[in-house]
Amino acid sequence: MCGIVGYVGFRNAAPILIQGLRRLEYRGYDSFGIATLAGNVCVHKKTGKVSHISDSAEILQGTLGIGHTRWATHGIPSDINAHPHLDCNEKIAVVHNGIIENYASLKRDLIERGHIFRSDTDTEVIAHLLEEVYDDDLLVAVQKTLPFLAGSYAILVLSEGENRLIAARNQSPLVLGIGDGEIFAASDITPILEYTSRVIYLDDGDVADIRPEIYTVYMENKPVQKEINEITWTPDAVMKGGFAHYMLKEMFEQPDVIHHAVHAVIDSTLPRSLKEAKTITVVACGSSYHAGMIFRYLLEPACGIPVRLELGSEYKYTPVPFSDVIIGVSQSGETADTLAAVKKGICNNVRTVAITNVLNSSITRSAHDTILMHAGPEISVASSKSFIAQLGVLMQIVNLLAGGTCSEVLSHGRYAIEQILLTDITKAVDLCVSADHLFYVGRGVFYPVMMEGALKMKEISYIHAEAYAAGELKHGPFALLSPETPVIAICLPGTAYEVMLGNLKEMKARGTPIIALGIADDIELLEIADVVIPVPPAHQWIQVLTCTVLLQMIAYHTANALGREIDMPRNLAKSVTVE
């Protein structure tokens, strides 16, 4: 998914375009670019998020322009591949959302006819095709070019010497905003609503000729009348799609996310360094560290490969890495400490693998190999779907290294998460809301699951939450237990079950309220725990996923009940780019 925006009017176009691209960032943010018309075509494009680096773009002059924010799914995001794209003479600029399916053959023909291509994108063929037929009328040129294009597109085009934009749509969204002496175009209404509430939805096959005062929409080269819709919504409501917070929306995207993450790695694309590794080091920070820890609990028994786990920030204080391969895990791919650790590995001749959500982020440019987790853009500062995606990728790596024995198990992940999202957790939330301190306890692989659960609770509800390996409680933290400190515990049938039940009984004896994640009809557990949240019986890997989601839900609903700023918790940033 990408986002495009265009402006024709009387104001300086660049700031409007940049602001519009920020609005469209939820559609993708790995690179962006704008082009304006100030005598000639001026272009500014960059890799990275538009909200981070845009000051230099806003100085572009001109009252007419187009912009684009990209989320690459294939082909790398780079300054060159960022839109807008120009023709050979740099007189025509194009932004495009969609896929031109026949671009390869078009490109071959154009190169034969002497056109020089600068990028690897499908979009650039549109600029060169326009150049061939352009005869001082951009509208005619676009109408002549479109029949050659197969695939989906929403495009915006401008050319030197003409004070107008041409927009065209086929199977990708495109909307016009009709202002007073100015007209906007965008992938959806979010960039437009700040300026006007009057919008026109273009249909497949529509071509619009847009000038400051007047617009005409053509269908099959004939002008057609378009209805103007009056929109009364806020941009925020559109972007969140009815959900109260991005975090909730992203949590509900997790069934699809796990599916895509698991399929992001197949045997043939698994880096050789991982296949041949005798020892592995995982370096990560925050939630990613917890994902790495779960990886260790799963990989070591399945394959007998020792896994060393390091915090990114502490890695620089340890001696030269002794593993065969270092896996750096970072959602944004920009986490400074993880990045430094990967670089340290490279300096010491260790193979490195990056697991990240953002193509061409810093970590992917440093590491030898990259595995993308395909979670899609994550807006909420507290990660939910990207954590699940990391688990999906890491579980799939374990599965592949173990010879594919768990492929079927992993295929159940999607449905299991879909089901667990329906769980009623009100009683658990009621207990958490009134607490100042919470303890999260688990054993084995469920210990890191609890660490992640406690982190979520801290991040968004501001309640002090600590995770302990259940056996460690008696070595100190037990002194803190009281009727005012609820304990959340995972107590599922398995090797740790009996001893876990014993631990819970001891806690109960101190009057501590207990919220247990366990099997629905576990009579013994029902007797001990104040609240039992049912976890469906399933393979342990699936239960790791479902418990993770349940803990996210408890944290989210607790924070919501407390009225917290869930998407932007105080003092926190989405990606930590300093040490």
Add this chain to the structure above:
Amino acid sequence: MSLKAVILAAGEGRRLRPLTQNRPKALIPVANKPIIEHNINSLVNAGIRDIIVVVGFRKEQVMRHLSQLSFPVMIVQQAEQLGTAHALLCAKGMIKDDVLVIPGDNYIDSGSLRDIITIKNSLLYTTHKQPSNFGVITIEGDIVTSITEKPIKASRMTVSCGIYHISSELVWRIADNSMSEVIDAEIRLGTKITAIKAHSWQDAIYPWDLLTMNERLLTDITAQKAGIISSSAVIQGPVSIGKGTEIKPGVVITGPVFIGEDCKIGAHAVIEPGTSIGSRVTVNSHTTINKSIIMNDAVIASHCSISGSVIGEGCTIGENSLIVHKDGFIILDNTPIRSSCGVIMGNGVISSPNILLENVIVGNNVCIQGKSDKRFSNSVIPDKTQVM
């Protein structure tokens, strides 16, 4: 002035259980798209883009689905499901002008919508064989003279489709809990409500009605052949195959059939007309499926025969299962209901090999185990039952 549409998608659809246990009726996939999405497409084709959706039961699922559409719709939440008119009232703050009210859980074609747009204060009606399940209307000329919601004994076959074009003044007078009552009260007040015959309207009262709706909506599909299709597979008629789907050698598919993405259709499987298969579904070799809806992530083992059935998400059907479409009676809420299906199966059912099902409802997460041949007919297996 642009006409707004309000889609009412807050209801649960209790009579469609077990299918509506975990999702609202509007999200049941028919011809591989939730019912509500067919209606949104009809609205867009009729030229209406300003769409408000009232959500309630399992609202997160509805919102998630709607946020994946290519253009935004406005979401309004109904906290408690207090009837259709109350749902419309929830959106009242956003309605200034005339409004088109459409249920999200039964299908209407765009042609009928184009007709009703032109006449203010009107409703769409149709004739139905079981009128007492709907708002039964009487018409004189083309004016509605009365509307009675779900009468015990219906005097005629003309029923309201639940689709209304109402003026803003009328919206402001709404107070009752069902749209039929609101409209009936308006008629008594002297408002003229025009009756317009719907071209194509489909509702599912009971789960087996989905099969007819599925057959009807499949006739509108555009053929598409993405995925990896063996050259020895035989594909006839309108068939849509999604990307990433593998069709193995010797498979015979006769359209209209819709198959989603990333499915595996095993060697010599036969998919017959009127069948929709969701995404990530596995159908193993030599299995035959006829006139059925198979939802996402289901696994059908080899040598099965399935007809007239709805198989929920994530179900696993064992080898050599025989699911036969039969007419009969099923007891629902202590009342025998005429039914006609193979099986209506909720989500996450696991059934062992060699079972025979005819005219059966199987609840969510039921587990049918055991080695001996099992036979179930004209019955309901409740949610989460373990059959040993």
